[in-house]
Amino acid sequence: MDTRRNFLQKMAVSAVVLPFLPLSGFSSVRKDPVPEGPLLRVAILGLGGYGGRVAEAMQSCKRARLVGLVSGTPEKLSTWGTRYNIPEKNRYNYENFDRIKDNPDIDVVYVITPNSLHHDHVIRAAKAGKHVISEKPMSLNAQMGQEMVDACKKAGVKLLVGYRMHFEPRTLEVVRMRKNGEFGKIMFFQGQCGFKIGDPTQWRLKKDMAGGGSLMDIGIYAINGARYMTGEDPVWVTAQETKTDPVKFREGVDETIQFQLGFPGGAVASCLSTYNMNNLDRFYLDGQKGFAEMQPSTGYGPIKGRTHKGELTQPVVTHQTAQMDAMAGIILHGEKPEVPVDGEEAVKDLKIIDAIYRACRTGQRQELKL
Template sequence: MTIKNSRRNFLQKITVSALALPLLPSYTPENLYTEPYQGSALRVAIMGLGSYGTRVAEAMQSSKMAKLTGVISGTPSKIKEWQGKYKIAEKNCYNYENFDQIKNNPDIDAVYIITPNALHHPQTLRVAKAGKHVICEKPMAINAQQGKEMVDACKKANVHLLVGYRMHFEPKTLEIIRMRKEGELGKVLFFQGLSGFTIGDPSQWRLNKQLSGGGAMMDIGIYSINGARYMLGEEPIWVTAQETKTDRAKFKEGVDETIQFQLGFPSGAMASCLSTYTMNNLDRFFLNGYKGFAELQPATGYGPILGRTHKGELTQPHITHQTLQMDEMAAIILQGKKPVVPVDGAEGVKDLSIIDAIYQAVKTGKKIDLKV
């Protein structure tokens, strides 16, 4: 089974031009999908027409504030297929050699980069230079230094750099964050994040360090890193980590199979997390406080997300994550909306800094101090 099918099946199984427009009304998820939207839409080109790019494109058909208007791909047959399916004009279709020409295309406001991790950095620099906003899949790059360069390039070009943190808009996730902020859980001292699945085809790019930048940590483990930060509402100050590798033929040097890691926070809270490519049924967040608890399982799959707290089951409605993400990101770019949890490039750099430190902790066996 290919990675595209493997990862998609895993997630399915566990879950059954843009200028600020201050005069536009600010829409919430509740009313955006029940009331007509008359404002401007963010015109988006998707770069990378694989399985996740397809998922985003399908979800965007229900978006109110974001519209698919262009494609960028190295595969001509995919471009033709998408042209017909999504009614994309020929002049809005590009390949990896000529996509710098989007600079002169008023039909494209932003490019959503959904390509292998190692390509995010150079592609973001080119999109920014072309004067278009960037939405980049996570991890934003393969290390924090690249991430900082991407942030600087977009700042210099005066364009937004957003990262595909779809869980930052998910209603049940946001309800737990609200409860923690308002003290309903009491002082919170522990977070557990379990992120993993059994990966398939050993020849895929996710198991190629040159393209992926690592292994499970760069793909699925980042969910627990990011989750620990937004669930606890703090930035970690130290990390320890241990790697387990049972198949060195499949998981070569620099490609992690399983890593357990621990994060310490200024309040005294701790996070205990697992990232793996060799175990299924792992998609759980647990937050424990003096007054109560919160649990999501599944916590990061494509949905519906399921959750409960000491007060009972979470019942917030499920909205297709990518639909909600694209509308919320359009509101950030077009209206200057401030999300509850940031999704900007600085947020992506923080996760990459922690990943860098985790790999350092694995290599040295030492506790690594963090300045996120």
């Protein structure tokens, strides 16, 4: 499974080493694609492994451009600044980050830090008058997520979340077919998301930084996928946790969770999130007239899949390039994505996550009102 965090897990060293490699080792010279109207000017906050992936992908964007950097590591600011031609005045650390409010060169801040930091960083960016993109999960729980939504509304800025799959062509084809009734009445969804996590000292295995374990990291793909694949929000959830290594997966850090969702139209979902099994990256949607199967379903690509009508053959894209170009349209022109990516969408996922953890603790079905 090559999701964002799996990539980070496998490339743990790169989050530290990558920014310090000789510039000649990079193939990241700006390609300067022909702009399509106004450019969304983006500052990345958090220069780790995934921040690097986003920065690289943005070199091919037609509607968005990387213009700013925020990091607590001076060496990264220097190396990345040189690499991406970011002027000194557009480079910030976490202490002086609030001064970004006086910088007219930057439209939006993309927060790509550990989960526990999203809340503070998003609210600070909003108070500085900048639009915000937050990586997912948007925060540690639904209450904190709602505070982020409220802060952005109060500041009059947009809050989007890095749901890259919402812009992936083969995923969108399945969504289109479902909306057009080509699967008939939706009956069942299955989402399997997981990988065997490595370094036991990483932040993803620390509750105070991650907010949980596999569910917060990889399980959110199945949660969100269940919603956009069925086209409904669930009304109840049940869940069971399995832990085989309590040393690696300490209290509050889930190893494996199975959860079930019920939808108002009668469909049910059976999902699995794990940090202890590889080869799990599969969505399956079943309707009365047909089906869709995607494997891999949420990795960096290429996404592969088939339906009862045959193989999915839509173009293969770099997810982060497509995401950032689409988000430029949302922020600059008020365009509406096929699948929402706003803060309210993320709060719904956080409410489901909260309910799954409650179900694991109590053994009882949890009713949902999203």
